[in-house]
Amino acid sequence: MPDIELFSFEACPFAQRTRMMMIEKGIDCSLTEVDLYNKPDWWKELSPHGKVPLIRHNGEIVYESRIINEYLEDVFPDPPLLPKNSQRRALARIWIDYCDTYFLPALHKLIGDRHDEDKQRENRAAVAEKFLFIENEGLKKLGRGPFFMGEEITLVDLQFMPFIERFPCYEELWGADIPDECSRLREWIKSMEQRESHRKTVNTLEFHMQRYEKYNKAA
Numbered sequence: 350m351p352d353i354e355l356f357s358f359e360a361c362p363f364a365q366r367t368r369m370m371m372i373e374k375g376i377d378c379s380l381t382e383v384d385l386y387n388k389p390d391w392w393k394e395l396s397p398h399g400k401v402p403l404i405r406h407n408g409e410i411v412y413e414s415r416i417i418n419e420y421l422e423d424v425f426p427d428p429p430l431l432p433k434n435s436q437r438r439a440l441a442r443i444w445i446d447y448c449d450t451y452f453l454p455a456l457h458k459l460i461g462d463r464h465d466e467d468k469q470r471e472n473r474a475a476v477a478e479k480f481l482f483i484e485n486e487g488l489k490k491l492g493r494g495p496f497f498m499g500e501e502i503t504l505v506d507l508q509f510m511p512f513i514e515r516f517p518c519y520e521e522l523w524g525a526d527i528p529d530e531c532s533r534l535r536e537w538i539k540s541m542e543q544r545e546s547h548r549k550t551v552n553t554l555e556f557h558m559q560r561y562e563k564y565n566k567a568a
């Protein structure tokens with residue numbers, strides 16, 4: 350039995366980051382699906398916040414997707430998923446942070462304000478502005494692709510991709526879109542869609558729509 354256990358939930362984009370990481374690194378782990386709608390007692394005891402992903406390695410737990418992925422990078426340095434150069438490494442962390450601190454909250458507002466069309470106009474503009482920032486300040490300045498930081502895939506790609514995979518639901522349900530100017534972003538998405546770690550963890554649009562549509566049905 351592998352000495353790493355990953356606790357996950359099929360639909361969870363955060364857990365997908367770590368499932369992609371395991372594949373990128375070639376790490377052998379056991380995968381346990383947690384029923385988040387009916388959390389078992391053993392899970393409540395194991396997980397301080399009750400959230401996936403969580404890993405147990407040599408009997409110790411690590412949680413929070415970005416912390417888990419950095420932990421795995423430390424413990425399994427090959428193949429590297431952070432640049433060697435300190436400045437580039439800092440830049441990678443800046444973009445990892447950008448994803449969770451700026452990009453995801455903008456997406457979440459589209460869900461939160463779904464019944465308020467005035468706010469949704471602002472929210473759609475805010476999401477477009479985030480994509481343009483990624484295009485102009487990120488992809489165009491960091492390298493020539495095909496990955497976020499340039500020639501090599503890094504933790505930055507894994508941070509964003511699960512949410513980009515689900516973005517068609519935001520287009521379909523709440524009218525958000527990726528601005529036409531974001532050609533580098535579109536190329537990046539194509540590169541990521543071919544990546545084994547994505548192909549092995551991707552779900553269909555129908556699968557995601559079933560989950561996102563529940564928000565619209567809720568009050």
Ligand SMILES: N[C@@H](CCC(=O)N[C@@H](CS)C(=O)NCC(=O)O)C(=O)O
Nearest residue numbers: 361362363399400401402413414415
């Ligand atoms: N910041 C966390 C977010 C993880 C998260 O929100 N996971 C959700 C599923 S997508 C979860 O476990 N929800 C269960 C709960 O909140 O009780 C991370 O990056 O790992």
